[in-house]
Amino acid sequence: MLRSYRVLAFSLASLACANAAFADPPKPPTVSPAKPKQVVLISFDAAREISQWQRSRALAKRTGAHFTYFLSCVFLLSPETRQQYAGPGKSNVGFGASKQDVAERLQQVRLAAAEGHDIGSHACGHFDGKEWSKADWLAEFASVRRIFENAYAINGIPEPAGWHDFAHHAVVGFRAPYLSTDAALYEALPQAGFQYDASGVSNGPELPPTRNGITHFALPLIPEGPRAKPVVAMDYNLYVRHSGATEKPAMADEFTGRAYQAFRAAFDAEYNGKRLPLELGFHFTLMNNGAYWNALERFAGEVCVKADVECISFRDYVARQRGGQAQAAVGG
Template structure:
């Protein structure tokens, strides 16, 4: 074969092999999971804050977790129905409901929130520090919570009791957060025996995947950088309140505190959204600390991120159900 034809044939063969190589489709990159944000509220007392949080959820498509203290389902007349471990009847660190009507209004908010897809969890009853409690003490406290919740209408003489209420009270509450985030070996021994599927009492150095241990999935509030020096603080409004004003009200600085809290929330979110996308937990109370600074920060934050296409603001219960591939919910009628 003449040299010129050999060169042409080689060139065509080489181009053909390159063309074949170039035609191979690139390997698709693994899609990032959606960013999960878990927002919760402790004690769940003030009716106005129930309404405000539910309105925020409707605006943003979020689902929240409400950790309820059962003493807010007992009035001054019925407070003796609760006996805390090692205490006399009718004792509580956080008081009781203001009246029978106050209990009725709160029960309505619980029913509305549950019907809207929110998660109702347990914050025990009297907000006592149970670090030194035995397993039997914790089981007694959990039993008191479930008894008060199930019989709240009958105990307080509120009628009619909605259809499905007792079924809801028996089965819907699957999560717990300890008062003061105070835990111990006895608590974790009692939780699965009392039927709880998750605990949200932990604290971690930063956002972390929840881990299952002894039948209970454990979530942890992360420490996040905050303030001019980016010092870590637990991502909860009370901890910010202590950081900002020593636990005393400074309403004149509410705007500054709200902005600091928002920037801390947003920076922690952005770090995960642009990074590993570990779930981000934020905790709040119904109490308006520093003239509502932290709720203002929450509303600004949730209004921005919960509506994002790659973000889901869901409850702890939602998270558990997704991990287990289930979608069952206990509805409450009325």
């Protein structure tokens, strides 16, 4: 009888081992896909003051950021050469202050490009083109390219080696003065050789769509102030919101704080959410005693240095998308 119990016990143990052999293997722990890096797109319109070129480039070096400079080409003409721009637009922002001023600005353009920044076009003059024809836009773009490529020769400044080739290929992006556009602009942009336009405004951060060969970027509306009212994420719009576009230097610290909080809140919403690209726009003009540049420097100093954040130019963003390069994952 004892032997029978031993045989039964052995048979049950064998059956248990057999069942274990055919059981599903343990599943590996679930790993969530890595989030893409948060993209921040910071740009500057007009790009006139030499000191602001230098300040922005220094900020980029401290933070590892790459910016886009939308240059108005009237600032590449001195008072003596201003007749080189004959429209169809007009300049209500003046021209370069002198031949030396133009030479220094051209040097800043070259240095910025060598450091990996994007040189875009803000047209030549500064005007409202919402009723322009396609022919008007094409004529303006032709003026931009001619003046940019020949800026040294036009102003009688010794031209550095490689300038003409660089200038011929450098400008692939556009932002309209006043962000004022029409259907004719978008017909003209591909024909003029542009790859992207940054003249739009959107309800919030969004993935830039590409239509008819042009990638469309838009400054988002972001919550700002005690009541979190939406405002276009650009320094001039904050300037209008805060002080009615009138200088109030005594309140500069308050405006700096409000602007920084708006930038940071918009960033955090994407960083902790879908990680859509966040676009912020600035001018070289120091409004409200530099409040918005001070806010920018604090913001960029905090976020652009993060390992899972990329502060890049529009050109680099477009090149990545068109090259089929997947956005680097966090830690990648």
